[in-house]
Amino acid sequence: xxxxxxxxxxxxxxxxxxxxxxxxxxxxxxxxxxxxxxxxxxxxxxxxxxxxxxxxxxxxxxxxxxxxxxxxxxxxxxxxxxxxxxxxxxxxxxxxxxxxxxxxxxxxxxxxxxxxxxxxxxxxxxxxxxxxxxxxxxxxxxxxxxxxxxxxxxxxxxxxxxxxxxxxxxxxxxxxxxxxxxxxxxxxxxxxxxxxxxxxxxxxxxxxxxxxxxxxxxxxxxxxxxxxxxxxxxxxxxxxxxxxxxxxxxxxxxxxxxxxxxxxxxxxxxxxxxxxxxxxxxxxxxxxxxxxxxxxxxxxxxxxxxxxxxxxxxxxxxxxxxxxxxxxxxxxxxxxxxxxxxxxxxxxxxxxxxxxxxxxxxxxxxxxx
Amino acid sequence: xxxxxxxxxxxxxxxxxxxxxxxxxxxxxxxxxxxxxxxxxxxxxxxxxxxxxxxxxxxxxxxxxxxxxxxxxxxxxxxxxxxxxxxxxxxxxxxxxxxxxxxxxxxxxxxxxxxxxxxxxxxxxxxxxxxxxxxxxxxxxxxxxxxxxxxxxxxxxxxxxxxxxxxxxxxxxxxxxxxxxxxxxxxxxxxxxxxxxxxxxxxxxxxxxxxxxxxxxxxxxxxxxxxxxxxxxxxxxxxxxxxxxxxxxxxxxxxxxxxxxxxxxxxxxxxx
Amino acid sequence: xxxxxxxxxxxxxxxxxxxxxxxxxxxxxxxxxxxxxxxxxxxxxxxxxxxxxxxxxxxxxxxxxxxxxxxxxxxxxxxxxxxxxxxxxxxxxxxxxxxxxxxxxxxxxxxxxxxxxxxxxxxxxxxxxxxxxxxxxxxxxxxxxxxxxxxxxxxxxxxxxxxxxxxxxxxxxxxxxxxxxxxxxxxxxxxxxxxxxxxxxxxxxxxxxxxxxxxxxxxxxxxxxxxxxxxxxxxxxxxxxxxxxxxxxxxxxxxxxxxxxxxxxxxxxxxxxxxxxxxxxxxxxxxxxxxxxxxxxxxxxxxxxxxx
Numbered sequence: 016x017x018x019x020x021x022x023x024x025x026x027x028x029x030x031x032x033x034x035x036x037x038x039x040x041x042x043x044x045x046x047x048x049x050x051x052x053x054x055x056x057x058x059x060x061x062x063x064x065x066x067x068x069x070x071x072x073x074x075x076x077x078x079x080x081x082x083x084x085x086x087x088x089x090x091x092x093x094x095x096x097x098x099x100x101x102x103x104x105x106x107x108x109x110x111x112x113x114x115x116x117x118x119x120x121x122x123x124x125x126x127x128x129x130x131x132x133x134x135x136x137x138x139x140x141x142x143x144x145x146x147x148x149x150x151x152x153x154x155x156x157x158x159x160x161x162x163x164x165x166x167x168x169x170x171x172x173x174x175x176x177x178x179x180x181x182x183x184x185x186x187x188x189x190x191x192x193x194x195x196x197x198x199x200x201x202x203x204x205x206x207x208x209x210x211x212x213x214x215x216x217x218x219x220x221x222x223x224x225x226x227x228x229x230x231x232x233x234x235x236x237x238x239x240x241x242x243x244x245x246x247x248x249x250x251x252x253x254x255x256x257x258x259x260x261x262x263x264x265x266x267x268x269x270x271x272x273x274x275x276x277x278x279x280x281x282x283x284x285x286x287x288x289x290x291x292x293x294x295x296x297x298x299x300x301x302x303x304x305x306x307x308x309x310x311x312x313x314x315x316x317x318x319x320x321x322x323x324x325x326x327x328x329x330x331x332x333x334x335x336x337x338x339x340x341x342x343x344x345x346x347x348x349x350x351x352x353x354x355x356x357x358x359x360x361x362x363x364x365x366x367x368x369x370x371x372x373x374x375x376x377x378x379x380x381x382x383x384x
Numbered sequence: 385x386x387x388x389x390x391x392x393x394x395x396x397x398x399x400x401x402x403x404x405x406x407x408x409x410x411x412x413x414x415x416x417x418x419x420x421x422x423x424x425x426x427x428x429x430x431x432x433x434x435x436x437x438x439x440x441x442x443x444x445x446x447x448x449x450x451x452x453x454x455x456x457x458x459x460x461x462x463x464x465x466x467x468x469x470x471x472x473x474x475x476x477x478x479x480x481x482x483x484x485x486x487x488x489x490x491x492x493x494x495x496x497x498x499x500x501x502x503x504x505x506x507x508x509x510x511x512x513x514x515x516x517x518x519x520x521x522x523x524x525x526x527x528x529x530x531x532x533x534x535x536x537x538x539x540x541x542x543x544x545x546x547x548x549x550x551x552x553x554x555x556x557x558x559x560x561x562x563x564x565x566x567x568x569x570x571x572x573x574x575x576x577x578x579x580x581x582x583x584x585x586x587x588x589x590x591x592x593x594x595x596x597x598x599x600x601x602x603x604x605x606x607x608x609x610x611x612x613x614x615x616x617x618x619x620x621x622x623x624x625x626x627x628x629x630x631x632x633x634x635x636x637x638x639x640x641x642x643x644x645x646x647x648x649x650x651x652x653x654x655x656x
Numbered sequence: 657x658x659x660x661x662x663x664x665x666x667x668x669x670x671x672x673x674x675x676x677x678x679x680x681x682x683x684x685x686x687x688x689x690x691x692x693x694x695x696x697x698x699x700x701x702x703x704x705x706x707x708x709x710x711x712x713x714x715x716x717x718x719x720x721x722x723x724x725x726x727x728x729x730x731x732x733x734x735x736x737x738x739x740x741x742x743x744x745x746x747x748x749x750x751x752x753x754x755x756x757x758x759x760x761x762x763x764x765x766x767x768x769x770x771x772x773x774x775x776x777x778x779x780x781x782x783x784x785x786x787x788x789x790x791x792x793x794x795x796x797x798x799x800x801x802x803x804x805x806x807x808x809x810x811x812x813x814x815x816x817x818x819x820x821x822x823x824x825x826x827x828x829x830x831x832x833x834x835x836x837x838x839x840x841x842x843x844x845x846x847x848x849x850x851x852x853x854x855x856x857x858x859x860x861x862x863x864x865x866x867x868x869x870x871x872x873x874x875x876x877x878x879x880x881x882x883x884x885x886x887x888x889x890x891x892x893x894x895x896x897x898x899x900x901x902x903x904x905x906x907x908x909x910x911x912x913x914x915x916x917x918x919x920x921x922x923x924x925x926x927x928x929x930x931x932x933x934x935x936x937x938x939x940x941x942x943x944x945x946x947x948x949x950x951x952x953x954x955x956x957x958x959x960x961x962x963x964x
């Protein structure tokens with residue numbers, strides 16, 4: 016089998032149309048994916064992000080071919096692959112537990128796919144050498160896979176999946192078993208490798224920080240659906256739903272009501288303080304109840320007269336090195352988090368102090384309930 | 385455009401299911417044939433005539449078969465009891481401890497009956513007991529019981545040891561903390577928890593003893609036929625339907641024992 | 657310090673004594689009724705044979721061992737190669753190896769299929785495999801006889817179907833013994849292979865398919881190497897009893913197709929050559945022990961390799 020050219024005009028790397036997947040039957044019917052559609056471009060580092068059980072791994076497995084969809088279609092470089100078994104799809108997977116063959120050496124593992132594809136021994140040896148250099152493990156060529164560390168195993172799994180030059184590489188939470196420092200290093204490595212090889216990476220993780228750091232685009236998933244697709248900046252600063260706003264980074268949520276709007280901005284009245292502020296333009300009708308999402312780093316302690324939007328009772332002050340977290344309680348009883356620098360606080364607030372809180376209205380996001 | 389199956393079966397291999405089905409069929413075919421003929425009114429199976437249990441009745445009434453069955457049961461009961469008791473003590477002494485001098489030796493001896501081919505043991509016992517018979521003129525059941533006990537011990541030992549190893553050591557420590565001495569700890573904590581393993585060992589030993597052909601054949605004196613040796617003797621003549629029926633009864637007993645075993649295991653693992 | 661140490665050592669000594677006390681009954685029984693007699697057999701193999709069986713006590717000779725390979729021609733008193741013995745020994749080795757191969761080829765797929773069922777049905781299938789295993793050896797051998805004899809199931813079916821006119825002579829051939837051995841020891845091959853396969857990580861198979869291996873390649877490159885411990889264990893468990901088989905060749909082979917076990921029995925029966933029978937027994941024991949050592953050496957080597 017050759018990793019052939021697509022038989023249609025150039026298009027997306029992976030195209031998923033109305034994909035659904037249900038498990039079980041009768042009373043025990045579980046819907047893992049519900050009408051999911053997404054287009055992943057060539058040479059893209061694309062991340063599926065969501066909490067456990069959101070369907071991201073299911074989607075990955077459907078693309079890889081280990082499970083078949085209940086409904087919908089999957090196109091790879093324009094070719095319909097939904098009915099093909101995994102060994103006929105030019106896609107390779109880096110498994111969460113690495114799944115290295117324990118009875119083969121590092122070199123044999125890396126060369127396995129090439130062997131199955133019928134490469135000559137000389138070609139295999141050369142390619143394995145290339146891969147070992149790529150992941151910087153040339154001196155471990157003949158080692159048995161249980162004699163290397165977790166981080167090294169992870170790199171072997173990566174090399175093994177990249178060796179056959181797949182069109183798309185799937186990575187199923189490959190960094191979750193590594194310790195913090197190693198994880199950070201590997202994030203940089205993976206990004207570099209994707210850029211170097213030009214292969215489309217589809218990366219699955221539940222760690223939003225990881226997703227933000229590495230991805231060209233992110234698809235946020237929950238409950239078997241894709242809630243939003245966009246670049247890290249878009250997802251972060253313009254979350255489309257309450258879930259996305261809460262899952263990516265931290266958000267404070269203030270209930271409010273739309274009291275007026277035009278093409279430039281929307282006027283909302285905060286339920287907590289009856290103050291009116293001007294938020295970004297939106298499609299929400301006047302009179303509707305909505306939610307204002309504010310990132311902690313966009314909130315601050317107001318010292319100037321009239322600048323504060325509402326007053327709050329300081330509950331906790333936590334210094335975390337790069338800044339200070341102020342946990343405050345609003346009049347309504349709701350909690351609010353402010354992230355600020357030590358230097359911007361005139362006299363550091365103490366628990367039981369009452370302070371005035373304000374935030375950058377241009378950064379606040381208006382979300383439908 | 386979905387495919388018919390739910391997922392790609394990673395474990396399916398071509399033809400394997402077919403071979404497996406044939407094997408299981410072939411495994412039971414001879415036994416089924418045998419059992420069928422025991423119910424066949426025309427005697428051993430040339431033609432199927434009609435269903436009857438008369439052979440079982442005849443077998444039940446056959447005095448030779450009765451005697452043999454009784455002797456089998458007697459020997460099995462005694463040998464299994466002795467073997468299980470000894471194996472329990474040995475298991476307690478050899479399990480859940482850091483290696484001590486002579487432990488390997490003990491294992492080797494206890495497992496020895498499993499390693500040596502039966503014919504060799506049978507011949508060895510023949511020679512040994514023949515000598516003793518000459519010296520003491522004793523030709524009773526003790527030889528058979530001794531021989532059976534010996535090879536039953538490893539079979540009783542294995543499940544008891546397995547159960548012991550799975551037991552939580554801290555329970556006995558707790559008992560000691562609460563003023564129980566060695567014997568009381570054993571009686572009130574260890575033994576009750578160990579009991580299923582002991583039962584399993586007993587059943588295993590019993591079945592092994594019932595089934596034994598080779599060693600019994602060589603060790604027995606004349607007139608001491610167990611059911612298997614009786615059947616072995618009968619093959620010189622043709623197989624009578626009573627023999628068939630007796631053998632089928634035997635088979636039913638084994639099935640019963642194994643199934644009970646399985647159900648008990650099932651229940652236990654479900655409880656856990 | 658010094659007093660404490662001696663208390664600890666005293667306790668240790670006492671504990672050790674208790675351990676030996678507890679194991680003593682089991683050890684004594686087995687040594688008296690299993691291990692000890694083997695030494696007597698060894699002794700007997702070096703003695704001269706008596707006129708009516710038994711041995712001439714304390715008269716030593718190598719006759720027993722010599723008879724393994726050579727026989728004395730009664731007429732001209734010359735030593736000739738014991739062809740008959742050799743044929744029997746060769747038959748035993750041949751049949752037990754064939755039995756191992758046959759049970760392996762059939763047992764591996766069976767174990768594989770059982771290991772890949774759902775948890776619940778797996779236990780049921782194991783039960784099905786285990787039931788014949790716990791059935792009396794004699795009954796199982798009889799059952800095979802019932803199927804292959806001239807008036808047995810196979811011949812009757814073939815005749816009634818018109819395929820053959822005369823019954824096929826299957827009983828009392830080497831093939832019959834082979835079939836009997838394979839039938840009887842089949843479960844012993846399946847169970848260890850099942851144990852190995854049950855632990856197989858399915859994700860390794862997924863990885864294989866992900867890397868373009870087809871089904872047969874996954875079997876050859878991934879499943880089989882990882883099932884090797886089970887395969888070796890099963891092979892030993894089948895080879896050892898089948899080379900020492902007695903009942904099966906006796907029932908299914910008649911008097912003609914003797915195996916080692918029958919030859920040994922003959923020496924203590926009609927042939928009245930106890931030293932020769934003893935030598936044969938010890939030889940069999942050596943072959944079996946050697947196979948076991950090979951297995952143990954292999955098992956410890958491979959576990960050392962895979963656990964690093």
